[in-house]
Amino acid sequence: MLINKYYKLLFLYVFVFFCILQTSTAQEATPVVFEDYSHLAEDILRLLKQDGRISSFTGMSELKNKTKDVEESKRVPVKIQKGKKRSLHAAKMIHKTKKGVLMVCKYIPALQRNERVAIGATAIVLSEDGVCATNCHVLQQLIDKNYSLTPADSIVFVATSEGEVFPIVSILTYNKTADLALFQIDCGNKPLTPVPLGKDIAVGETVHALTHLEGFPFFYSKGVVARNVTTNPQDPFTNKTEITADFAKGSSGGPILDDSGNLISMVSSTQSIYYTDRPQMDLQMVVKTTIPVSSLQRLIKVIH
Template identity: 45%
Template structure:
């Protein structure tokens, strides 16, 4: 009888334990609904904090610094190595969203009230704040013929939680590859860099987490449709064309493989029309991205 009581107690304990585990698993899988409608207003409030104001340099100062940067300058960092374990899409989003930043502009009050405008996407490459985005995101600072918008006051990045980081300097760029490396002031935070993978052939599945205008942290996926070059002699002219969906604001967003490694970066869109005269009848959008091999050409490992 004693043995039966023991077995019964053990059985009841296992049932209770299994129930607790199941409840914990169900809780982990609960869908989180985020309110992004106040993101830009919250960022504006963050910029007005006294301990934050003093960290930022204006667009004129950033432009003066950027004008001193030479194209293809080496960027000293130790990239996060590629991971080999495949991730479910939902796990990839959670693991990589901390490495994906919004690029924003603060507009001073002129003809319109002051405000913050989401501009593009950037990816964290090092714990101390080296990031990458597109050349065209920073072209106003890098092109000596460009004119700054008089309403623009500062340019900065932010996390999904609203933590703002000043852009302190442009480190390097390549116009042909439409990429630009820059440094941010992490304000003492240790950031989570995105692991870098390798270029992918046509037919390979890919994933994107970016910020189409008005839709921050949107996930889409697709496949590599072609790998092309516009100049066989220029390795920076290579592109990976994708079926992944994105729009303005996604510029600089990370294209990832099934393991969540960054394999390319959003650059531009080429639209195919049935006719070059009205009615145009849009038929297809081809998405052009910058392969990760272009990044690696400018990255110089710290230990070298």
């Protein structure tokens, strides 16, 4: 009996020591890096013009032409990354996810001002071969048949955290009700890092956001699911997940993750609540609305 007790205690001590060691290792594996984002748009413009690659990118007029034939809500084949089960330290999760979070950029040629790049939204990598997701309203200029392009609507493309730029070559599918759009980028022979797809989660569960707030790229925030709501129980594309994690302009299309780093929803919109509606005075809170991953999955035909 004493020997059994001794071995039980020994096992317990070894187990606790192993857990502490694992936690320490996980924390040490994510170095603290102070990024300089102050010249990000200029850096992206330089990459875009490097070796004359800008001339090889598909123009918005051509993309809009091709999008006319895209059927709304059509399911498209995607080889997705399966969801993970193991919880991750938040710092490690964000470090891993960052490669799969893209900046949606627009090249604006020299008209009344100098040429420039505008970072306008966020997108999520779904497959290694370049299938990505964002909001329908982010690509509205291409999807909406009634929208007329202007001379400033030149090229729309994506940029990565690793300093690469890739052209958007086609819109694959979209759903206006859900505010979702899937598109294809040309990443050449370089496999991308997809964000794994998870499941819809319940009120009170923890969520993590990594998005490109205007002027604040790769901004992380944490919160919980506040409500899961619908405006039409007969149409699952009206389902929405409201969260408390912060996001703002520029976050559109950004990923909302669970504790394992799986995509559980996508940023869609915000609604500010004021104490006085007209005029809008005394802001009380901002409701953050996202699109549950189940809506995204309704546009995907999974390839194994």
